Amino acid sequence: MSAPEHFGVDEASLAELVVPSDLRSAKASEDRILAELARHKYEGDTIFAIKLALEEALTNAIKHGNRNDPSKHIVIRFHIGDERTAIMVRDEGNGFRPTALPDPTANANLERPNGRGIMLMQAYMTKIRFNEAGNEVWMLKENRTRPPAKSKSRSLRR
């Protein structure tokens, strides 16, 4: 529930939203976070990256975590500062093993229509960490970072 220590985010600075598990509610939360990024004058590429990763996390939580059950909820916690943004998305599902996902950029998987969300979150954020269960993800974006690298081999676990 708390941000990973190395994210450098003070617990007291986190805002929390609990929203119904549907795409429109998620979009409203996303819009609130994007407005906050604009208020902190994040540059376009950084906003693009955070928006993309946040949408993937929210979509995963609604579709795969809460299995499109509108009676369930999503918890979003976030800190937006001039130096970094940290966002957590948690669903009520049973979680999954992110390390067990096939590599969507492997030649054999290139034409599969699914399986790119987690990879994009990794590529566009500075760090991402799942909890042990796999139903909560923390994402960190340092502000004014360079464009994302093509591939990254990072641990997905904290």
Place this chain on the structure above:
Amino acid sequence: MEQPSSHLKIRRANGVSVVEFADRKILEELSIQEIGEELSHLVESEAGIKLLLNFKNVDHLSSAALGMLITLNRKIKEHNGELKLSDINRQIFEVFKITRLNRVFDIHGTSEQALDGFQS
């Protein structure tokens, strides 16, 4: 001739169906399924369709949108058609590169270049 539809603007040029997205936000999750269905109907309406997707109005993309494009590409191949993409902005093209989908899709800088590339 332009056919109105909820998410797409479609015109014909040299035997090619040129599709533009009507709204910058259309590739967000809420609309992707509907766009996929519209494009699927378009492919089914013409055997061997030549389809150009112009991305000039698109400033965001998601994995779900990429999945829709992959499914569309497969369907067009099954119908002996051809799909090309054009006018993809720098940020969106980066998504194609990171996912290596720039190797799956036939991507051109401009719609004119893409139109020239279709077999007559």
